[in-house]
Amino acid sequence: MENQYVRFEQSRIHGTGGYAKCDISAGTTLIEYVGEKIDKAEATKRCEDGNYFIFYINEEWDIDGNVESNPARFINHSCEPNCETELDEDRIWVTALRDIKAEEELTFNYCYDIADFEDHPCRCGSATCVGYIVAEEHFPHVRRHRDRELAKAAK
Numbered sequence: 256m257e258n259q260y261v262r263f264e265q266s267r268i269h270g271t272g273g274y275a276k277c278d279i280s281a282g283t284t285l286i287e288y289v290g291e292k293i294d295k296a297e298a299t300k301r302c303e304d305g306n307y308f309i310f311y312i313n314e315e316w317d318i319d320g321n322v323e324s325n326p327a328r329f330i331n332h333s334c335e336p337n338c339e340t341e342l343d344e345d346r347i348w349v350t351a352l353r354d355i356k357a358e359e360e361l362t363f364n365y366c367y368d369i370a371d372f373e374d375h376p377c378r379c380g381s382a383t384c385v386g387y388i389v390a391e392e393h394f395p396h397v398r399r400h401r402d403r404e405l406a407k408a409a410k
């Protein structure tokens with residue numbers, strides 16, 4: 256399951272995670288995020304059934320990464336990730352966002368939508384964790400929400 260760069264083992268964040276096997280330079284392509292190519296109708300259906308491994312590739316197609324042959328699905332989400340996913344034609348690659356030290360856990364932002372964000376708490380442990388798994392563009396909204404909740408709890 257592992258390759259030259261990535262090893263999979265018990266994660267400090269959640270379940271199984273991906274770890275750097277060696278020092279990695281920013282921009283390095285680490286692993287492909289493979290899956291089943293499905294159309295939008297099928298993707299919507301699978302999302303509603305609670306599948307959170309579906310990736311947008313274009314207007315017509317998505318990739319469902321919830322398959323045995325895709326160890327990249329074990330890479331955890333983080334609010335302060337060291338990797339990102341890049342789309343190249345209809346293939347998805349996990350690449351290093353910055354220099355990564357051997358043994359660091361690999362993470363990328365899952366870019367979840369804001370809908371039902373409270374169903375997806377984040378325990379990434381980063382200093383800037385917003386508490387929920389959402390795309391970075393939604394961080395301000397989630398932070399405001401969390402501040403309101405904390406203020407309510409303090410009363």
Ligand SMILES: [Zn+2]
Pocket residue numbers: 333334335377378379380381383384385386387
């Ligand atoms: Zn987080």
